[in-house]
Amino acid sequence: MNEIITIASGTWKNVLRMKVVYFLILCALVLVASAINYDVLSMGLQKELMIDVSLVLNSIAAMLVVISLTFEIPKELREGVASTLLSKPLGRFQYLIGKMFGCIVTGAVICALIAVGSFFIFNMSFGERIGVTMFQTHLLVILALIPMSALGVLFAVLLPEVIAPIITVVVVWFAFSTKFLAGIPVLYGGILPDLDLFNFRANAVYQVQIPWMYVLLVTLWGICYAAFALSLASIVFERKDIK
Amino acid sequence: MEENVIVIEGLSKNYKRWFSSKGTKALDNLTISVPRGSVFGFLGPNGAGKTTTIKILMDLIKPTTGSAFVLGKPSYDVDVKKRIGFLPDSPAFSRQLTAREFLNICAKLLRIPSEQRNETVEEALHTVKMAEHAREKLGSFSRGMLQRIGVAQAILNKPELLILDEPLLGLDPYGRQEFKQIIIDQQKKGTSVFFSSHILSDVEEICDRIAILKKGHLLCTGELDKLLAASGINVVITPGEDKVFKELMTDAEGSVKNPDGGWTLSFPHNNPELLKKIEDMKKESPDALAISASREKLEDFFFRTVENANV
Numbered sequence: 001m002n003e004i005i006t007i008a009s010g011t012w013k014n015v016l017r018m019k020v021v022y023f024l025i026l027c028a029l030v031l032v033a034s035a036i037n038y039d040v041l042s043m044g045l046q047k048e049l050m051i052d053v054s055l056v057l058n059s060i061a062a063m064l065v066v067i068s069l070t071f072e073i074p075k076e077l078r079e080g081v082a083s084t085l086l087s088k089p090l091g092r093f094q095y096l097i098g099k100m101f102g103c104i105v106t107g108a109v110i111c112a113l114i115a116v117g118s119f120f121i122f123n124m125s126f127g128e129r130i131g132v133t134m135f136q137t138h139l140l141v142i143l144a145l146i147p148m149s150a151l152g153v154l155f156a157v158l159l160p161e162v163i164a165p166i167i168t169v170v171v172v173w174f175a176f177s178t179k180f181l182a183g184i185p186v187l188y189g190g191i192l193p194d195l196d197l198f199n200f201r202a203n204a205v206y207q208v209q210i211p212w213m214y215v216l217l218v219t220l221w222g223i224c225y226a227a228f229a230l231s232l233a234s235i236v237f238e239r240k241d242i243k
Numbered sequence: 244m245e246e247n248v249i250v251i252e253g254l255s256k257n258y259k260r261w262f263s264s265k266g267t268k269a270l271d272n273l274t275i276s277v278p279r280g281s282v283f284g285f286l287g288p289n290g291a292g293k294t295t296t297i298k299i300l301m302d303l304i305k306p307t308t309g310s311a312f313v314l315g316k317p318s319y320d321v322d323v324k325k326r327i328g329f330l331p332d333s334p335a336f337s338r339q340l341t342a343r344e345f346l347n348i349c350a351k352l353l354r355i356p357s358e359q360r361n362e363t364v365e366e367a368l369h370t371v372k373m374a375e376h377a378r379e380k381l382g383s384f385s386r387g388m389l390q391r392i393g394v395a396q397a398i399l400n401k402p403e404l405l406i407l408d409e410p411l412l413g414l415d416p417y418g419r420q421e422f423k424q425i426i427i428d429q430q431k432k433g434t435s436v437f438f439s440s441h442i443l444s445d446v447e448e449i450c451d452r453i454a455i456l457k458k459g460h461l462l463c464t465g466e467l468d469k470l471l472a473a474s475g476i477n478v479v480i481t482p483g484e485d486k487v488f489k490e491l492m493t494d495a496e497g498s499v500k501n502p503d504g505g506w507t508l509s510f511p512h513n514n515p516e517l518l519k520k521i522e523d524m525k526k527e528s529p530d531a532l533a534i535s536a537s538r539e540k541l542e543d544f545f546f547r548t549v550e551n552a553n554v
């Protein structure tokens with residue numbers, strides 16, 4: 001367990017020290033705040049627009065973190081960072097879990113910053129308290145990081161370096177709109193995760209509370225999917241030659 | 244305690260390509276063993292398969308056939324790595340971390356108890372003379388500085404066995420000198436060292452055993468003294484003994500004029516008639532010449548071995 005935390009902390013330190021991350025968070029918050037100016041576009045629904053924009057941007061941020069993971073793992077393998085780490089008493093499976101944990105924590109920190117920033121802007125703009133639903137929906141965005149980062153790890157070890165991020169973007173994008181994928185029964189909620197389970201933008205906009213039981217169950221589902229994807233990844237990774 | 248710290252038996256590696264059945268044969272039936280306490284130089288031209296062998300020892304690459312044992316355990320044993328120090332061929336570490344943080348991560352992974360960790364890290368930083376750069380990010384380091392950090396992470400756990408892939412690469416003359424001292428100190432502490440290098444003069448200085456590899460084949464392995472001594476004899480001719488000199492000169496492989504006006508001639512071992520002739524001359528006029536076993540330079544031995552090999 002200690003090994004996993006060590007790898008994970010190395011990962012999040014590495015990402016959270018990049019100044020560009022905070023610049024992007026700031027950009028996201030500026031976009032959220034600017035929703036108030038779109039009174040024509042939103043036909044007086046600025047409040048709803050702002051909630052929606054904050055959720056979409058937060059999901060995109062989560063996706064970016066996962067994509068950065070699909071860049072980082074092949075890079076560590078290519079540059080030899082991984083071989084230094086794996087020459088220590090550290091199993092390859094532990095390395096992958098550590099990377100995934102690192103990604104989840106990084107994503108959680110970034111998404112939480114965006115969520116809190118959005119709440120603050122919302123409160124400043126409309127003088128309203130933050131409803132439970134808004135909190136829940138942002139929490140679900142963070143929880144979606146669990147299956148998403150496992151998927152990122154899987155693609156990062158399965159696919160060649162340049163292709164992994166592209167496939168991840170495409171799959172995550174489709175996975176958020178499984179209506180399209182529902183026609184392919186094997187994929188739907190099977191090999192690929194059904195990320196639509198974590199998407200409650202409509203609830204947020206219309207302030208319809210989500211049962212806490214659902215949040216719990218969907219978290220469990222995410223953990224199960226992550227376990228599945230990570231096992232698959234480790235079967236491949238155990239046999240891989242590392243540069 | 245095991246006699247050999249590394250045992251490699253019939254090791255072969257075929258790198259497969261994606262869309263072709265024929266791969267690159269990097270290692271062919273390699274068998275070597277490294278006795279405990281030795282400093283072992285692993286030599287060979289570029290592409291000989293040194294890095295491949297070393298990575299198989301560290302279980303980073305899976306062999307096609309054959310097996311490798313380190314410290315008596317199969318190379319895929321995770322726990323045995325606690326007792327090994329490893330320096331990869333091009334050390335690269337997370338750029339955003341400082342030297343101290345990186346070594347701390349390594350120390351944690353090596354399961355060094357937390358109360359000893361800081362002290363161990365500082366000691367390693369000190370050994371490689373990087374203490375003053377401990378707070379700088381690895382991304383800002385030069386090649387040689389990274390190499391030093393690489394050496395530091397390899398000796399953190401006071402390993403029983405050091406496996407180093409081209410540890411001298413990128414080091415300045417001071418760095419090379421310091422590195423050799425580190426190796427000698429490690430050997431005194433009982434650490435066995437296995438390293439690849441292209442700098443033959445340094446290998447000759449610190450190694451007691453070597454192996455030479457070419458295109459994945461083992462050309463020779465053994466004690467350095469024996470390998471180099473077996474190569475021929477030297478004959479020192481006293482100044483003024485021109486008759487002896489002229490007679491032997493034509494058969495000599497090499498001749499060097501001595502400061503006193505005499506000559507040193509070198510002869511190969513593999514010509515019994517010639518050796519007989521020299522012995523007879525020695526009997527005839529004992530004062531005219533002195534015979535001694537010549538110790539070939541490692542560099543000459545290396546070129547001769549690699550060029551004569553038909554692989």
Ligand SMILES: Nc1ncnc2c1ncn2[C@@H]1O[C@H](COP(=O)(O)OP(=O)(O)OP(=O)(O)O)[C@@H](O)[C@H]1O
Nearest residue numbers: 258267268269287288289290291292293294295296
């Ligand atoms: N990942 C790889 N895929 C395919 N072939 C490889 C791979 N790595 C090494 N090779 C091939 O294996 C052979 C041995 O390479 P290796 O890196 O072990 O040599 P080396 O002795 O370390 O050389 P150098 O002195 O240049 O470091 C070479 O022919 C090389 O082309």
Ligand SMILES: [Mg+2]
Nearest residue numbers: 293294332408
């Ligand atoms: Mg090499």
